[in-house]
Amino acid sequence: MHAQLEEELLYPAARQALGRNDLIEEAKVEHASARDLIKQIQGMDPSEELYDAKVKVLGEYTKHHVQEEENELIPQLQQKGGLDLSALGRQMMTRRQELMQQMGVQEQQSA
Numbered sequence: 212m213h214a215q216l217e218e219e220l221l222y223p224a225a226r227q228a229l230g231r232n233d234l235i236e237e238a239k240v241e242h243a244s245a246r247d248l249i250k251q252i253q254g255m256d257p258s259e260e261l262y263d264a265k266v267k268v269l270g271e272y273t274k275h276h277v278q279e280e281e282n283e284l285i286p287q288l289q290q291k292g293g294l295d296l297s298a299l300g301r302q303m304m305t306r307r308q309e310l311m312q313q314m315g316v317q318e319q320q321s322a
Contacts, residue, residue, distance in 0.1 A: 241276045248268060
């Protein structure tokens, strides 16, 4: 869901604001790699050889991806201006709720 939200909303808005940007291209490749690893992991038994290694690598990919977005892409968007990040965040939350409803997932309300 994370990748879908970014690919549908964040990356097009970022490309419009920044033009061609290597970080956006790299992020798309990272998403594809993560999807591939997730499929591999889902098709494995936890006792299989390489299962733990694949889970670890997925975690490392994810951490790296988030750090690039938080430390490089978002600051570039803030510096460039012209993109309302708050409005984009609201759009992403709305889309997330739509996707969760389509999947039949209920969000847990915090008490």
